[in-house]
Structure formats: structure tokens, C-alpha cells
Amino acid sequence: MAELSGKYLVGVYDDDDTVLHAVPRLRKAGVKIKEVYSPFPIHGMDEALGHPRTRIGIAAFMFGVTGCCVALTLMIWTMGIDWPMIIGGKDPISIPAYIPITFELTVLFTAFGMVITFFISNGLGPGTHAHPRFDVRSTDNKFVMAIDLGRNSMTVEDISRALKDSGAEEVNIKQF
Amino acid sequence: MASAHSIPSIEERFEFTSEAKRNLLIGGGVGLALVALGAYLAATGGGHEAVAHGAEQAAAAVGHAGAEHGAAGHGAAAAAEGGHHAKSWVARIWANLWVNGVYFTGMSVVGMFFISYNYLAQAGWSTVFKRIPEALPAFLPYMGVVMLLTFIFGGHDLFHWTHEGLYEVGGPEYDKIIAGKRGFLNTPFFIIRLVIYFAVWYWLWRVIRNLSLKEDEIGGTEFYEKSIRFGTAFLVVFGVTSSTSAWDFVMSIDTHWFSTMFGWYTLASWHVAGLAVITLTVVMLRERGYLRAVNSSHLRDLGKFIFAFSIFWTYVWFAQFLLIYYANLPEETIYFIERFRGHGGFYKAPFFITLFLNFFFPFLVLMTRDAKYTHSILKVACWSVIIGHYMDFYTNIMPGTVGAGAELGALEWGFFLIFLCAFAYSIASQLEKANLIPRNHPMLEESLHHDIA
Amino acid sequence: MHVTSPVREPLIQGGKTYADVTEDICRHVEGAPTKEWKIAFGISLLVLAYGTVCLAWTWWEGLGVWGLNKTVGWAWDITNFVWWVGIGHAGTLISAILLLFRQKWRTSINRAAEAMTIFAVICAASFILMHMGRPWMAYWALPLPNAFGSLWVNFNSPLVWDVFAISTYFSVSLVFWYIGLIPDLATIRDRATSKVSRFMYGTFAMGWDGSAKTWARYEYISLILAGLSTPLVLSVHTIVSMDFATSVIPGWHTTIFPPYFVAGAIFSGFAMVQNLMLITRVVYKLEDYITLEHIETMNKVITLTGSVVGVAYITEFFIAWYGGVEYEYYAFFNRMTGPYWWAYWAMMTCNVISPQLFWSRKLRRSITFTFFISIVVNIGMWFERFVIIVTSLHRDYIPSSWAMFSPTRYDIGDYIFSFGLFFTLFLLFSKYLPVVNMAEVKAVLRSTSAQLPAKIAGVAKVRQRGTAEPAFDKDKE
Helix, strand or coil: CHHHCCEEEEEEECCHHHHHHHHHHHHHCCCCCCEEECCCCCCCHHHHHCCCCCCHHHHHHHHHHHHHHHHHHHHHHHHHHHCCCCCCCCCCCCHHHHHHHHHHHHHHHHHHHHHHHHHHHHCCCCCCCCCCCCCHHHHCCCEEEEEEHHHCCCCHHHHHHHHHHCCCCEEEEEEC | CCCCCCCCCCCCECCCCHHHHHHHHHHHHHHHHHHHHHHHHHHCCCCHHHHHHHHHHHHHHHHHCCCCHHHHHHHHHHHHHHHCHHHHHHHHHHHHHHHHHHHHHHHHHHHHHHHHHHHHCCCCHHHHHCHHHHHHHHHHHHHHHHHHHHHHHHHHHHCHHHCHHHHCCCCCCCCHHHHHCCCCCCHHHHHHHHHHHHHHHHHHHHHHHHHHHHHHHHCCCHHHHHHHHHHHHHHHHHHHHHHHHHHHHCHHHCCCCCCCCHHHHHHHHHHHHHHHHHHHHHHHHHHCCCCCCCCHHHHHHHHHHHHHHHHHHHHHHHHHHHHHHHHCCHHHHHHHHHHHCCHHHCCHHHHHHHHHHHHHHHHHHCCCCHHHHCHHHHHHHHHHHHHHHHHHHHHHHHHHHCHHHCCCCHHHHHHHHHHHHHHHHHHHHHHHCCECCCCCCCCHHHHHCCCCC | CCCCCCCCCCCECCCCCHHHHHHHHHHHHHCCCCHHHHHHHHHHHHHHHHHHHHHHHHHHHCHHHCCCCCCCCCCHHHHHHHHHHHHCCHHHHHHHHHHHCCCHHHHHCHHHHHHHHHHHHHHHHHHHHHHHCCHHHHHHHCCCCHHHCCCCCCCCCHHHHHHHHHHHHHHHHHHHHHHHHHHHHHHHHHHCCCHHHHHHHHHHHCCCCCEHHHHHHHHHHHHHHHHHHHHHHHHHHHHHHHHHHCCCCCCCCCCCHHHHHHHHHHHHHHHHHHHHHHHHHHHCCCCCCCCHHHHHHHHHHHHHHHHHHHHHHHHHHHHHHHCCCHHHHHHHHHHHHCCCHHHHHHHHHHHHHHHHHHHCHHHHCCHHHHHHHHHHHHHHHHHHHHHHHHHHHHCCCCHHHCCCCCCCHHHHHHHHHHHHHHHHHHHHHHHHCCCCCHHHHHHHHHHHECCCCCCCCCCCCCCCCCCCCCECCCCCC
């Protein structure tokens, strides 16, 4: 197996439907798929690959709560405690007038927190090329399936035959 | 989820079982009994002292708010009415009829509104349960009769502006501001408007409904194209009449008060309540084994609609409140002062319950993805919104009609129950009249495969 | 399995393949600037230069160079600000609200519309800075202890709400737009032939690889961002409207302002998108992507929002009478018949009547007519803000302080500055970034294309270097 580590079998498909149907077929046949790369999101692909559901939503909610608290704390403290002032006949702490900014900061914190989480969890960042690129055409018009040979117990021939049978138009070997 | 769709049969007839009919009739009967009980309690003087006492406080609070002539006059009028005990419980009955009439009218007409904007936007997803919104407006004629009769016989108790004395120049009751509104607020014109609203809404619904039923039999896209036209016509009509009817039915009760937002605010309230009724009906039908073609994606979308339009209602509510609160003009602020401090503080609770049931609760409950297709959560959220918007109309209508004489007791819930059961009865008998799924709708195939995973 | 009803009109013409989409959009980014682009860019720079001079003089000399007076203390400056912010609403509407409503037609126009939004908000922000007179004091608007003493900004002030609203809106829109750009930047990076562009696009593509996991998260955060942007976009113009509506000035203080401003903003924004897209589509030969269906749909939205605005006008007018407040009534009556009657009737004609012409199917499918009406709508929406702001102010409570406003060359010059800025930025965008969201168009291609080619993937026209390692073929091994 050792000589296979870092070696990938790359199946290139030219149709999103074909690759979507190929995934469950190959997985059933015992092929362990590393990832599928596509120029646009394919509906149902992450489920077919068995990826767990993303939990970014929970993070986003937390960021939102933080933003909400920051805004209210800031305004209640500055307007009501640090330098209390009566403006327009309203109480120093007048919650209705704080709601617009509370809303804005909630949205701001949620959006930025979530996007930063997204970048970190995907390893995206300026100048990063964290992921090996198996085939540059996967950002244009091809759908590329990568199979880590080091993690598969099947033979290269069996996998590539399975790939071809599932509709791959090319099967390449990529070494990193 | 994406792959294995087995589409259940699209031929299904809803059966309005005799058991369901009996249950609804029992519900209505219970409502009637509650009304009778409530009326008896009210007439024999339960809470009499509270009434008189509340009226004094209201007058005091209103005066205290620094209101000018108009507002003070209004407060005095409210106090005077509160004082007339014999009148107050009758007024309470009329007011209850009016609250429910306005509310259920809104929920019925929103069925038509929903269909119309779905046609105009060429929405595909909603087709599979289209028969449910389509069934709601059948209730409109009944509501039209209830509201017309309530206005004719009880209008004097409900609408301050129907008092002739207000318009007698130099008379003791003369009110310059109200007199200035006479061109709009007068009995004949009001009745004409009321009749026009119901006639036009109902007629357009009949047209669309008939097209839809014919489409079921004949097929083709001709009915679809025609429905888009009539749906658009309805939107044009409703775009104006939703605002004017809100001014008529609700805003004119507090005759002095005005708010340009009020029409859209009422529409937002009606709309989200109507969505809750649609969703609740879909869920209940599914629980009884119907509408298996409605999948979790449809339910999630319905859940999103309720979620989004609860927030929208809150936005409109808050924008109106904030601007009045901020500018603090007496002739506007009186509206909220009356609900906060007036009438012995009675309306403070309904006021905040409204906010809780219509915003916080559905917002928190429907936030997660799975909640939006879980039957039990959807049902709780729908009921929260349906009761919440009843409270909304209650808080808007009651202070100006019965004022301190208001209660939230057997009478109120009895009436609500009667209307609710009647509405359910009307919906169910409409559903029975046609195939539950519009089998020849050109968007049906798309809707059956609706999948947002 | 996805099904599209046959009653839907196709959105993409020309039997495009995925490769065609990449090629058609990337061509403009990769090629040298065209002559038309250079001329347009030159003109924009000239306009910008003229505006910059005017602006510099405004700041050097002080706000006295504007035509403001004691009665009308707020005129073109705030009119232009509201106008630009309003225009800046369409992009987020198209990308967020229409994403939530799953309107597929938005995919062809959302990129340019969002870019337009961002530039319009920049223009709007420039008016805030102009307003300050001393822009180097701009940090005073931030929640810092005032002048680093002990006083804070007044969080009760709608103008401070505005600072938060506009900056949140701008930054969230920018992020949303950028997230949408990343996959397309990666496409350009992978096609790039020169080292410089590979480096530049590669840096901004952030190492995007289009894996299923990334796409799943990408779609998820797009939805959440859309869900956040929807109330955000409403809140921005709501808060802008509150700059006026929280006051007690007749004609300003009316509760319908928040949603009515939002509707007006969408209305004007769509008109601006329509203008820009009609030009872009011809210049970049995108007729297959931005079809008559798109134009017609946008015209329908213009008619809808125009009608909503019309209902709001009538409501305001009715309530001004109904309310029985004489000052309020006078303010509205004066708009119609007072010395600024021409502004009022220009607003009414342009905003309420002109979009109603789109009820005719023939007119709303006419490109020339659409272009014309879009300009008319934007003129009308400028007049709307002018009417709201200036006519409400120019009649003070005491007749002796009644005044009129006339713009000086600096009012006009500063307005021209914003046009120069806007078009310069938009032209730079349209040259260096893909004007259509390729990934999203590809994603809906199958369900929206008029005629699908035999092989939807197509053959990539540009052969990349170093792509193909020899195909693995068992028989040859």
C-alpha cells in the first residue's frame, strides 16, 4: 500500500447527472471516494457522498447572539450609565430607539462571523492552495471525482473499470 | 432525499366525515354556550365596579398624557361609555362580532391573495396544495353578512363617528376634526364600500375557482393563462382595498387617530394569519392521511413563509410604533398611551402577548431547519400566530369600542370558537367539492418534484 | 430529479453548454479592453475629474458654496444620498430576496446588479462625507467617546442609526458579492495564461477547488446570507426614511415612510439595473443570457414596485386630509400646487404613470422603450426625494422664513462627481470581473435553457496547459 499513498485515481465526467448517479453506484461497489469537484453545486451531491450536514448555522446563531448583546451593552452602558442623557424627552435607556442599531450589529456579527468560519473550515484564504487540484477543468465544464488509492483496498484496475462503467470519460492517475 | 421520490396518487377526494362535522358543530355549540355564559355574567354585573373604575382611570391617564382637545374629548367619551353599564355589555357583543368579523374576513381573503401572487409570480411549488388557499375565500359572504349586520345594528356602539351630534356645528358634542372626515366617514358611503369589498373579492375568487375546477376537468394551459390575468386583477384591486378596508374596519374606530402605515400593517397581520391557516390545514390533512404528495420541502417552504412574514409583521408594527413613539405627537401617541396605561392598564397584557405570540415565539420555534417540516412544531407555531393575530385585532379594536368595559373572558373566547368552527366547516366543505390536488395544473409536475433538500 | 413546467419560458438561449458559458463570460475578462470601453472609461474619468475638483472646492471653501439657506438646510446633498442608497437596493434584492424565492432568472443579472449596489452605496456614502464639510472628522460618527472626551455619540439619533445601517449594509453586501465571485475567480484563475493574472485571480480565489463539501457549505451560507440580507436591505432604507420620519416636520413625519421608501428604493434600483444591463448585454454580446424574458420580468417588478409607491403616495395624501392636521394637509397641498408643483408632477408622472405603461406586453418587451422608461423612473425617483425634502422644508411655520432653494454649481458638480465615481467603478468591474455569475448560470442551465445541446458539458475552447496527464487505460498498461 505504501507506494500508493499520495496517489489518486481521477475520474473525469462531462455531465452532472452522470456523476451524481455514479457516486452511489461506486460507493455501493466499495469504492471510497475522496471528493467530487464541480464547476457549480450539484444538488444532492454532499448527501450522496455521505458528508455530514454543515453546522455553520449554529456558529452563525452564536455570532448573532453576540452581536445583539454587544450592541445592547454598548448602548445601555454609554447612554444610560457612563454619561446618562435625556434626549427628546426619552429615558436615558430607551430600548425602542436602540433596536435599529441592535438589529444592524446582530446582522453584521452574524454575517462576518459566519463567512470567516466558512473560510476557516474550508481552508480558504488568500494565497492558499490547500487542496490538491486534480483537474483544472473542474472549474470550467468537467466533473471530477478523486479517489485516494492509499485508502482503498480495491485494485487500481477494478476502480478504474468501475469509474469507466459509471460513465467517466477519462480516468487519470495523479501523484502528489 | 433527492433521488427516491415516489409520487403518491394525485387523485384524492377529501371526505368531510360526519364525525368531523359533529365535532365542529359541538365546538360551535361550546362557543355558543360560552357566549351565553359570558353575556349573562356581563349583563348581571360581573366586573361592574371594575368597569366604572377603569373608565375613570382611562380618562385620567388619557388626560395625563397631555393630549390636546381631540384626545381629551375622546377620553371623555370613552369614560362616558364605560359609565353606561347597561350599554357596555351589548357593545361588548357587537365589538366581539366585529373583531372576529374583521379577522376572519382577512384570513379568508388572504387565501385569494396567496393564489393570486403565486399565479403572478409563476410559482410552481405551491400548486400541490393550491386547493387549500383556494377554499378559504368561500367564507367571505358569511363574513360580509356578519359585518354588514353588525355595522347596521351595532355600528353606533362601535364607531364613534356614527354619532350625529359630532357634526352639529355649535352643538355640545361638535367635533371639528371628525366633522372634517365626514366626506369619507359617513354611513351610506361606509356601507357601499363594505359591500363593494366583499362583492369584488368574492366575485374574483369565484372566477378563479371556476377556472381552476374547469381546468381539473378539461386541462390545457388556457385556464392557467386566464387565472394569471384574474389573479393580477385581484392584486390590483386588493392593493387598494386592503388599505381602505383596514382604515374602514379598524382605524376609523379610533376616529381621531390616523397612521399612514395602518393599511399595510393590517395587511401584514391578515397575511401571516392566513398563511398560518393554510399551513395548519395542510398539516392537519396530512395527519388524516391526505395530501401525501406534499413533501417536507413544501412544508419547509410554508414554515419559511410563516417565519418570514411574522418578521415582516413585526417590522411593520415596530416601524409604526417607533415613529409615533419617537416624534411623540399627542394626537398620535394617544393610541399607544391608551393601550399602555389607559382603561386601568387592561390592554397592556394583550399588547405584549400579541408581540410574544406573533414574533418571539414563531421566530424562535421556526428558526431551525428541521422545525419547519415537523408537524407538531408547525402546528404549535400556526396556532401561536392565529391566536396572536386575534389578539392583535383585539388590541386594535377593543379600546376604541368598549374601552374599559373589555374583558378577555368566556364571551370573547366563545365568539372566537364559533367563528373558528364555522371557518373550518366552510373550508372543509369547499375541500370536499373538488379533487384535493389540482390534477391538470400546468405546474403540478414541478410541484410534485419540489425538492429543496 | 428536477422537473420544469413546460409553461415556463426558457431563460437561456442559444443552446449553450457549460463550456460555452465559461467562454462567453471569460472572454471579456481575458481579452484586451475594447475601444468602446476605453472611450467610456475616458469619459467617466473626465467626469470624475471635474467632480473631484468641485468636491475639493466644496471641502476647501466649506459648505457655504452650496445653495442651502436657513430654511432649506438640507437639499441636494441629502436628496442625492437617498437617491443613491435607493438605487443600491436592487442588487441585494436580486441576489438575496430572489434567491430565497428561488427565481432562476436572477442568475444572469445578480452579479452586475450587486456590483451596481456596492458602487451606488459608495456614491451614497460620499455624500455623507460631503455633508460633514470636514470629512477628516468623519470618525466622530463612530461610537467613540466624542472627540475622545467623555461624551458618546447619540444612539437615539437616526443619523447614527444610519451610520450603522449603511456600513453594515455595505460590508455585508460586499461580502455576499465576494463570496459569489470566488468560484468564478477560480474559473478565471484556472484559465489564466499570464502569470500576473493567475496570481491576481488566484489570490482572490482563495484556493477555491469546488469540492462537494465546499459547495454544500457555500450554498448553505449563501442562503443564510440571503436570509440576513433580506431584513437588512429593508432595514437600510427604513432607517434612511427615519432620518425624516422621526422628526415632526409636516410631510416628513408619516408612519408609512419605512416600507414606502423600501418600495421606492427597489423601484429605482431595478430601473438602474435595467439601464446598465441593457448596455452591458449589447456591448458584451450577452443576448443569450440576458434575454427578453429577463427584461420583461424586471419590467414587471418595476411596475409592481411603482404601483406600491403609487399606493403610498395616495395613502399619504388621503391621510393628510383624513387626519385633519392643518399643517400636514398644507404640506401636501403645497406640494401639488405650490411653487414646486413642477417637481411634484414630474415625480407623479415619472413614478406612478410611466411604469403603468408596462401593462402592455408589447411595450415591456421593447428594449428601446424599456431603456427610456428606466431613465424616466430614475429621474422620477430623484424628484421624489427632492419633493419630500425641499418642499417640506421651504415653507416654514412663519411666512417670513419661507424660502426657495436653487442649486449652485457645486451642488451640481458634487452630484456629477458621484456619477463619475459610479461609472468609473462600474466600468472597471465590467472589464476585470465576470459580469455574469457563471457558476449559477451553469447550475440552472439544464432547467432554463431553450434548447439543450447533445452534450451539455461541451468542449472547452481554451485548452489549458498541463491539464491532461495521459488517460489511464488498462489495456495499454
